[in-house]
Amino acid sequence: MNYIIGIDVGTTATKGVLYNELGKAVSTVSKGYPLIQEKIGQAEEDPKLIFDAVQEIIYKLAQQTTGKILAISWSSQMHSLIGLDQNNELLTNSITWADNCAKSIVEDAKNKGLAKKVYRKTGMPMHPMAPIYKLLWLKDQKSELFKQTQKWIGIKEYLIFRLTGKMITDTTMAAGTGMLNLNTLTWDQELLNIVGIKQAQLPEIAQPIEVISPIKIEYVQKLGINPDTKIILGASDGYLSTIGVNAIDSDHFALNIGTSGAVRTIVDQPKIDENASYFCYPIDQQHYLLGGPVNNGGIVFNWARQTLFDANETPQDFLDVAQTAPAGSRNLIFLPYLGGERAPIWNADARGSFIGLTRMHQKPEMARAVIEGIIFNLYDAASNLIKNTKKPVTINATGGFLKSDFVRQLCANVFNVPIVTMKEEQSGTLAAMFLARQALGLSKNMDEIEQFAQFAQTDKVYFPNQKEAAIYQSIFPLYCEIRDALAASYKNFNK
Amino acid sequence: MNYIIGIDVGTTATKGVLYNELGKAVSTVSKGYPLIQEKIGQAEEDPKLIFDAVQEIIYKLAQQTTGKILAISWSSQMHSLIGLDQNNELLTNSITWADNCAKSIVEDAKNKGLAKKVYRKTGMPMHPMAPIYKLLWLKDQKSELFKQTQKWIGIKEYLIFRLTGKMITDTTMAAGTGMLNLNTLTWDQELLNIVGIKQAQLPEIAQPIEVISPIKIEYVQKLGINPDTKIILGASDGYLSTIGVNAIDSDHFALNIGTSGAVRTIVDQPKIDENASYFCYPIDQQHYLLGGPVNNGGIVFNWARQTLFDANETPQDFLDVAQTAPAGSRNLIFLPYLGGERAPIWNADARGSFIGLTRMHQKPEMARAVIEGIIFNLYDAASNLIKNTKKPVTINATGGFLKSDFVRQLCANVFNVPIVTMKEEQSGTLAAMFLARQALGLSKNMDEIEQFAQFAQTDKVYFPNQKEAAIYQSIFPLYCEIRDALAASYKNFNK
Ligand SMILES: Nc1ncnc2c1ncn2[C@@H]1O[C@H](COP(=O)(O)OP(=O)(O)OP(=O)(O)O)[C@@H](O)[C@H]1O
Ligand SMILES: Nc1ncnc2c1ncn2[C@@H]1O[C@H](COP(=O)(O)OP(=O)(O)O)[C@@H](O)[C@H]1O
Numbered sequence: 001m002n003y004i005i006g007i008d009v010g011t012t013a014t015k016g017v018l019y020n021e022l023g024k025a026v027s028t029v030s031k032g033y034p035l036i037q038e039k040i041g042q043a044e045e046d047p048k049l050i051f052d053a054v055q056e057i058i059y060k061l062a063q064q065t066t067g068k069i070l071a072i073s074w075s076s077q078m079h080s081l082i083g084l085d086q087n088n089e090l091l092t093n094s095i096t097w098a099d100n101c102a103k104s105i106v107e108d109a110k111n112k113g114l115a116k117k118v119y120r121k122t123g124m125p126m127h128p129m130a131p132i133y134k135l136l137w138l139k140d141q142k143s144e145l146f147k148q149t150q151k152w153i154g155i156k157e158y159l160i161f162r163l164t165g166k167m168i169t170d171t172t173m174a175a176g177t178g179m180l181n182l183n184t185l186t187w188d189q190e191l192l193n194i195v196g197i198k199q200a201q202l203p204e205i206a207q208p209i210e211v212i213s214p215i216k217i218e219y220v221q222k223l224g225i226n227p228d229t230k231i232i233l234g235a236s237d238g239y240l241s242t243i244g245v246n247a248i249d250s251d252h253f254a255l256n257i258g259t260s261g262a263v264r265t266i267v268d269q270p271k272i273d274e275n276a277s278y279f280c281y282p283i284d285q286q287h288y289l290l291g292g293p294v295n296n297g298g299i300v301f302n303w304a305r306q307t308l309f310d311a312n313e314t315p316q317d318f319l320d321v322a323q324t325a326p327a328g329s330r331n332l333i334f335l336p337y338l339g340g341e342r343a344p345i346w347n348a349d350a351r352g353s354f355i356g357l358t359r360m361h362q363k364p365e366m367a368r369a370v371i372e373g374i375i376f377n378l379y380d381a382a383s384n385l386i387k388n389t390k391k392p393v394t395i396n397a398t399g400g401f402l403k404s405d406f407v408r409q410l411c412a413n414v415f416n417v418p419i420v421t422m423k424e425e426q427s428g429t430l431a432a433m434f435l436a437r438q439a440l441g442l443s444k445n446m447d448e449i450e451q452f453a454q455f456a457q458t459d460k461v462y463f464p465n466q467k468e469a470a471i472y473q474s475i476f477p478l479y480c481e482i483r484d485a486l487a488a489s490y491k492n493f494n495k
Numbered sequence: 496m497n498y499i500i501g502i503d504v505g506t507t508a509t510k511g512v513l514y515n516e517l518g519k520a521v522s523t524v525s526k527g528y529p530l531i532q533e534k535i536g537q538a539e540e541d542p543k544l545i546f547d548a549v550q551e552i553i554y555k556l557a558q559q560t561t562g563k564i565l566a567i568s569w570s571s572q573m574h575s576l577i578g579l580d581q582n583n584e585l586l587t588n589s590i591t592w593a594d595n596c597a598k599s600i601v602e603d604a605k606n607k608g609l610a611k612k613v614y615r616k617t618g619m620p621m622h623p624m625a626p627i628y629k630l631l632w633l634k635d636q637k638s639e640l641f642k643q644t645q646k647w648i649g650i651k652e653y654l655i656f657r658l659t660g661k662m663i664t665d666t667t668m669a670a671g672t673g674m675l676n677l678n679t680l681t682w683d684q685e686l687l688n689i690v691g692i693k694q695a696q697l698p699e700i701a702q703p704i705e706v707i708s709p710i711k712i713e714y715v716q717k718l719g720i721n722p723d724t725k726i727i728l729g730a731s732d733g734y735l736s737t738i739g740v741n742a743i744d745s746d747h748f749a750l751n752i753g754t755s756g757a758v759r760t761i762v763d764q765p766k767i768d769e770n771a772s773y774f775c776y777p778i779d780q781q782h783y784l785l786g787g788p789v790n791n792g793g794i795v796f797n798w799a800r801q802t803l804f805d806a807n808e809t810p811q812d813f814l815d816v817a818q819t820a821p822a823g824s825r826n827l828i829f830l831p832y833l834g835g836e837r838a839p840i841w842n843a844d845a846r847g848s849f850i851g852l853t854r855m856h857q858k859p860e861m862a863r864a865v866i867e868g869i870i871f872n873l874y875d876a877a878s879n880l881i882k883n884t885k886k887p888v889t890i891n892a893t894g895g896f897l898k899s900d901f902v903r904q905l906c907a908n909v910f911n912v913p914i915v916t917m918k919e920e921q922s923g924t925l926a927a928m929f930l931a932r933q934a935l936g937l938s939k940n941m942d943e944i945e946q947f948a949q950f951a952q953t954d955k956v957y958f959p960n961q962k963e964a965a966i967y968q969s970i971f972p973l974y975c976e977i978r979d980a981l982a983a984s985y986k987n988f989n990k
Contacts, residue, residue: 303854307861308803331988338854355981356988357847359798359833366802478987485980486850492973493826493851 001067004436005058006429008075008237009155011035011096014050016057017429018064021442023452025426027064029057036093041100044093047082047158054159055223062224069225071211073436074234075241075428076156078176081131083138083149088167091145094155095134102133103348105140109133114194116276121188123272123280123288124178125346132178135195150201156234157203163219164212164231169203172236172289175281180205182270185282207284208235209439232436237428238281239289240435242266244427245396246450253382253392254427255411255419257297257374257401263343263382264291267389277344277384290389292343292381296336297374298401300352303338304370308363319406322371325364327413327468328475332356332365333482334373337490344381345483349490355482371407372472375414376479382415394420394461398427405462412462414476416469419462496562499931500553501924503570503732504650506530506591509545511552512924513559516937518947520921522559524552531588536595539588542577542653549654550718557719564720566706568931569729570736570923571651573671576626578633578644583662586640589650590629597628598843600635604628609689611771616683618767618775618783619673620841627673630690645696651729652698658714659707659726664698667731667784670776675700677765680777702779703730704934727931732923733776734784735930737761739922740891741945748877748887750906750914752792752869752896758838758877759786762884772839772879785884787838787876791831792869793896795847798833799865803858814901817866820859822908822963823970827851827860828977829868832985839876840978844985850977866902867967870909871974877910886912889956893917900957907957909971911964914957 003026007016015030031053036044062069079097084090095101106128109115115126124130131152139146153161154177157169174180174187179195179202181188187199210233214220220227234240242264247254253265270288272280281289305311305318337350354369386392395411397419402408412419430452437443498521502511508527512520526548531539557564574592579585590596601623604610610621619625626647634641648656649672652664669675669682674690674697676683682694705728709715715722729735737759742749749759765783767775776784800806800813832845849864881887890906892914897903907914925947932938 299854307857338852351850352852353848353850354852355846355848355850357833357849359794362802478984481984481987482981485984486977489973489976489980492976 001065003065003067003069004433005061005069005072006075006432006436007054007057007072008426008428008432009050009054009077009159010237011077011098014053014057015426015429016061017426017433018061019430019433023433023437027061028426029060031056035096035098041103043096043098043100045080045096045155047090047094047155050094050155051159051162055219058223058225069229070440071230071232071436073232073432073439074156074160075237075432076154076173076234078154078173078236078238079129079131080155081134082153082155082158083145084151084153085148086150088151088161091149094158097129099134100128100348102128102130102137105133105137109136118178118191119276120272121182121191122178122180123175123182123270123282125276125279125342127342127346130176130178132191132195135197139196152197152201153203160212160231160233163215165216166212167203168206168210168212168233170206170208170210170233170235171282171284172208172239174205176236180282182272182280182282185285206233208233208239208435211439230436230439232439234432234435236281238262238264238291238293239283240431241427242289242291243434243446243449244431245398245422247396248446248449250389251393253385253395255378255382255395255397256399257378257397258399259297259299261294261297261378261399261401262291263294263378263385264289265385265389265392266290271388273384273388275384277346278381290385292384294343294378294381295339295341296352296377297399300336300338300374301370301401304367308366308370316404318367319404321364322367323406325368328471329365329369329372330358330360331475331478332361332369333475333479334369335483335486336370336373336377341377344377344384345487347487347490349494351490351493353486371410372414374401375411376476379414379476380480380483392417394418396420396422398422408460408462409465412464413468414472416464416473418464421460421462496560498560498562498564499928500556500564500567501570501927501931502549502552502567503921503923503927504545504549504572504654505732506572506593509548509552510921510924511556512921512928513556514928518925518928518932522556524555526551530591530593536598538591538593538595540591540650542585542589542650545589545650546654546657550714553718553720564724565935566725566727566931568727568927568934569651569655570732570927571649571668571729573649573668573731573733574624574626575650576629577648577650577653578640579646579648580643581645583646583656586644589653592624594629595623595843597623597625597632600628600632604631613673613686614771615767616677616686617673617675618670618677618765618777620771620774620837622837622841625671625673627686627690630692634691646698647692647696648698655707655726655728658710660711661707662698663701663705663707663728665701665703665705665728665730666777666779667703667734669700671731675777677767677775677777680780701728703728703734703930706934725931725934727934729927729930731776733757733759733786733788734778735926736922737784737786738929738941738944739926740893740917742891743941743944745884746888748880748890750873750877750890750892751894752873752892753894754792754794756789756792756873756894756896757786758789758873758880759784760880760884760887761785766883768879768883770879772841773876785880787879789838789873789876790834790836791847791872792894795831795833795869796865796896799862803861803865811899813862814899816859817862818901820863823966824860824864824867825855826970826973827856827864828970828974829864830978830981831865831868831872836872839872839879840982842982842985844989846985846988848981866905867909869896870906871971874909874971875975875978889913889915891915891917893922903955903957904960907959908963909967911959911968913959916955916957
């Protein structure tokens with residue numbers, strides 16, 4: 001039997017999955033590494049440690065089988081930035097999406113209209129996670145380092161460079177830099193001029209199914225793989241976890257609510273939003289990934305469980321109490337922005353609120369309002385997509401927050417769209433494996449991804465309850481009114 | 496020994512206290528009666544039941560002593576309205592201050608400028624509790640009844656009429672109708688024309704120390720008192736509970752936080768507020784009672800204890816947890832308007848909110864924010880008074896919410912004024928008794944009320960802690976910003 005390894009390079013860990021030729025996961029290995037947070041707002045990682053983790057994972061997975069490993073393919077965290085010198089040695093850590101160094105640069109770029117230009121040209125929201133803003137910050141704050149740097153790449157490019165010696169990125173990763181022109185799918189010269197870097201300082205751009213072989217001979221030996229194991233370029237985790245739940249066109253939205261959350265869909269033309277409320281990342285000339293990354297998912301549920309209840313009460317205890325309150329929590333509104341927020345409001349200073357309390361509201365209403373608020377926020381993000389595309393036929397949902405029937409049904413009622421839930425959570429490595437199948441000619445069309453039924457398989461479908469859906473549709477405008485009423489005040493909480 | 500009876504006619508009960516000549520309370524009797532709430536917003540009482548309660552109280556107190564009862568004096572709930580026919584028989588219940596029938600009339604009066612006129616001319620806030628609005632509502636909705644009615648009085652006038660046959664009110668009670676001209680201290684003819692009633696339909700107006708004897712002989716016998724026991728006109732509970740805590744001039748604010756709350760002060764000129772945020776009720780040509788009645792006091796504390804904690808945890812448990820959070824609750828703001836609000840925002844639709852949550856905020860911060868929010872709301876009301884008068888030298892405080900050292904000190908820190916707390920809570924009957932002393936010539940000047948030391952006696956003084964006061968002074972503008980940001984949305988919660 002032949003195998004394919006799918007690797008997902010996450011923020012806290014990298015996970016590798018060994019898939020057999022039928023697309024079944026036979027083994028999983030994962031390895032964590034620390035986030036470097038020595039000053040407020042910093043969130044960096046050591047690329048060498050990540051490369052070590054990747055080597056260990058490949059080695060261990062290769063040990064699991066005597067069969068042939070046809071390919072290694074990649075899913076990766078987006079928005080990281082790494083500087084290399086003229087010898088391609090590291091000059092920086094990997095500055096991750098979570099790093100805040102460029103916060104004031106973004107404020108400035110908003111005021112001067114640059115942020116709008118970046119969004120219009122590249123589909124990258126006005127947020128410090130984007131490498132374009134990190135580069136402006138480095139130019140301003142670390143000008144020596146900036147001048148010295150010969151190459152600017154991200155973590156996936158670094159790992160592939162180490163294995164193959166090729167410096168190459170794919171469209172979906174390049175899109176996350178804020179420098180890839182939406183229409184031409186090439187680096188945008190005007191933006192590079194503003195940043196003050198040359199095209200040659202950036203990796204070349206290829207399709208996710210590009211084959212980047214051979215692997216350097218030293219790693220063939222070290223990792224215990226064949227010399228003709230192919231390295232497939234792979235793509236961003238955002239894109240792969242979308243197609244990985246079989247959301248391959250605008251009929252479907254991929255919804256994930258784990259610790260944080262995201263809602264995404266794929267459309268056939270670039271569609272940006274007048275309020276820059278979502279990203280629009282090109283995949284190729286016919287496909288664009290639209291979506292919103294949301295900070296406040298299960299992490300807020302966890303907070304509420306510990307704060308409204310006691311730390312020793314279980315998620316199920318919380319859900320049991322919440323279910324005793326009526327749909328809409330008697331018009332108690334919860335804005336879930338406890339960790340600031342990216343989509344849909346893009347306000348790092350945002351905070352959470354309970355609004356509309358009366359003496360009728362007791363613990364059940366407060367608990368249910370938290371769940372409803374988390375879902376309203378994702379619906380809010382989805383609404384911005386729907387406004388510019390169309391209402392989906394299904395929402396394909398994953399994530400730990402959506403474990404229970406109660407929350408899944410509530411979600412179907414709020415979105416007023418059937419929710420298809422997925423058994424398999426490893427949609428990123430699955431889709432990376434599928435890219436490799438395409439690269440190798442084992443799968444032809446994108447829609448064959450559906451065949452890997454054990455992964456994208458429907459656990460259960462939740463259809464909206466029309467009565468409750470109507471309640472949520474009537475409350476949502478109030479939620480939006482309150483969201484807007486408080487927007488201007490958040491900055492004053494952090495003074 | 497001679498005695499004076501002070502009677503306080505409250506909304507849920509009437510309380511009578513038998514005072515000896517030294518001003519010491521020797522016996523207390525109280526008797527409750529139901530609030531009639533057959534439809535939403537209704538809050539009426541049966542005047543006959545209240546008169547029965549009053550008779551029972553006087554009888555029982557009279558039984559306590561063989562000494563002579565010199566006088567019976569009155570403290571009364573304000574804003575009640577009772578209609579009598581040509582035989583002075585009841586045509587209506589007593590429509591209390593809590594009744595909401597005139598809500599839409601007030602909205603209309605606000606839109607048409609009438610509400611502003613009423614406030615400017617009489618000092619009565621724009622609120623359905625005012626009899627002037629109830630009369631407009633009755634004219635509109637119950638025109639037959641309105642035409643039939645020969646006399647419009649309040650509950651205190653009814654009780655005194657039953658005992659003496661005289662239909663008479665005092666300035667402080669008349670002020671609460673919204674028809675007493677602030678400058679002339681007579682019924683305002685322009686407003687009476689608008690309402691469509693004649694001056695003869697209203698009681699005559701006298702000073703609170705007016706003697707209204709004799710008592711009808713049938714009651715002398717029935718109640719077991721002397722024929723020469725004097726009935727003293729008395730005054731409103733708002734006025735009497737202010738002088739009853741020795742807040743007799745603008746150097747002192749009377750602060751009460753029980754189930755609901757109030758802040759009041761007495762000034763020597765009529766001073767209305769451009770935003771109509773407080774009442775300005777004349778007492779006489781040299782004294783005006785300014786103040787704000789606040790719905791959300793200990794009732795909100797109680798709600799929070801049951802909702803954030805469990806019903807079986809005590810107020811002290813709640814306070815113990817709240818005290819572990821820092822002053823300012825890490826910028827978590829609580830707006831306490833769970834029961835709608837009168838002063839300072841005058842918005843019946845208002846609701847409560849927690850705003851500014853982050854994952855740092857746990858139960859202690861939420862608990863402390865509730866306490867701080869309740870006090871901020873009263874400080875907000877007091878600020879409107881301070882803006883138009885001056886900062887007081889002390890705040891004389893009473894009420895169940897201010898039982899603990901912690902809350903008292905917190906109150907001193909928020910107000911940034913020393914808080915003098917009072918042992919005696921029965922300031923209304925005490926002051927009614929003092930009016931009788933003045934009427935009988937036993938006390939001369941108002942400042943002699945201080946002598947009744949066992950009542951107005953200082954339990955303890957709490958001086959502001961300058962560090963914490965500075966924290967609250969810095970958060971209060973944010974509280975106000977949030978208060979204003981949400982103001983326009985409350986109406987949409989009740990749709
Ligand atoms: N230890 C405490 N700390 C704070 N609040 C308390 C404490 N104990 C009781 N309370 C609150 O005090 C309130 C009762 O106070 P009080 O007896 O003065 O009220 P009341 O006379 O019914 O009210 P009102 O004066 O508004 O008519 C209750 O709402 C309760 O929540
Ligand atoms: N029964 C449950 N109902 C709702 N949320 C839950 C439940 N159990 C766990 N969670 C939430 O799910 C989140 C973890 O989801 P998961 O998909 O594993 O997250 P991630 O992979 O993003 O870290 C936690 O934040 C937790 O609060």
